[in-house]
Amino acid sequence: MSVQERKQRERVERERLIVATARELAEQQGWDAVTTRRLAERIEYSQPVLYSHFRGKREIIGAVALEGAAEMAAALRAAASAADGPRTRVAALARTYLEFAARNPAVYDAMFELDGGLAFANDDTPQPLKDAFAALLESLGEVAGDGVHPGLFTEVFWAALHGLATLTRAGRLPPEDTEPRVELLVDRLAVV
Amino acid sequence: MSVQERKQRERVERERLIVATARELAEQQGWDAVTTRRLAERIEYSQPVLYSHFRGKREIIGAVALEGAAEMAAALRAAASAADGPRTRVAALARTYLEFAARNPAVYDAMFELDGGLAFANDDTPQPLKDAFAALLESLGEVAGDGVHPGLFTEVFWAALHGLATLTRAGRLPPEDTEPRVELLVDRLAVV
DNA sequence: CTCGCTTGTCTAGCGGTGCTAGGGTCGAGC
DNA sequence: GCTCGACCCTAGCACCGCTAGACAAGCGAG
Structure with a gap:
């Protein structure tokens, strides 16, 4: 044995x-x-x-993506719990998200840009991915505003962050103005 | 001759x-x-x-991207001029953007997802790309709100649309709720 | 009209990719 | 000590982006 x-x-x-x-x-x-x-x-x-x-290169990418999702979820939760007040928390969340993407570009690519053969928005979505979304939802749900579904709000906020992350990294957006962009996004989207 | x-x-x-x-x-x-x-x-x-x-495959992708940018700019301008009132115009713009991405996935990829060897946010950015951004700016500038730089506002709004487009197409977001997402985005971001 | 030459195209091939079939080795278990 | 199975490696497949060099077609000069 x-x-x-x-x-x-x-x-x-x-x-x-x-x-x-x-x-x-x-x-x-x-x-x-x-x-x-x-x-x-x-x-x-x-x-x-x-x-x-692994079945192939794709599955290796997928494995890196799952590892990254777990790390991102942890980073988001840490940032959220270190901030007090919804507004501050959401801003910290956004900054942490963008910073994660900027500091781990290859991991971020594995998660969202490349095909890692993973299921999304689906019942058999792997746990780390669901959990990363849940980490966003925990902080964002409380600023969705009356009558707005927290899940829907989280999707929109997440999409905005994702857009900022990818466009910035691809050189489509000048990186200097990241901070005012985050401020604007949080000010407008979050209902505090 | x-x-x-x-x-x-x-x-x-x-x-x-x-x-x-x-x-x-x-x-x-x-x-x-x-x-x-x-x-x-x-x-x-x-x-x-x-x-x-062409110098290589990359340049071919770039050529498709430029063609797509010109078409997208035209589509955005058409949608904007067909709507009256800032709120309606911005909503139409957003829907047109997402529809373009959904109906021309390969072109959208060439523009934003793949490396076509094009310069962005830069002085020697090709004209069609600048023009597509300008088409967004024309309608979005008027709903940026007081004290907010129109260019910055356009970048953020564009990033949100880009995020929605890519995440939806990659299966990261369920496609059914596109319309309420657009509504939420426009309601919150645009100052009318 | 013919000839030489430029211009343009094709065949063939280089070094790389992801992936796999099949042989050989080595050690566990009887 | 021997057998046999698990494991790993060598070698190779079909394909990729890209290019060198042979070759043909058609122009302009004589």
């Missing part, structure tokens, strides 16, 4: 290594540089080993 | 054919299916011909 257990542990460990290495490589050189050959070389195994853990 | 002129005309015509075919193929089967080989086959020339018109 103990032998199989050890092998199992090693497998789990190697899978973590694959995901961590993919993330690191993507963060250093962009997802285009994450090829199965390079990834295999970095983990010091041959290519087919990757396919004994 | 006339011979050269004819050749020049044929070149221009062929270039249009390339862009139109790329767009059509992308719209039918997605940008992944737009390979230089398939594209060459569809226009009934060999691959290297593409490279006598």
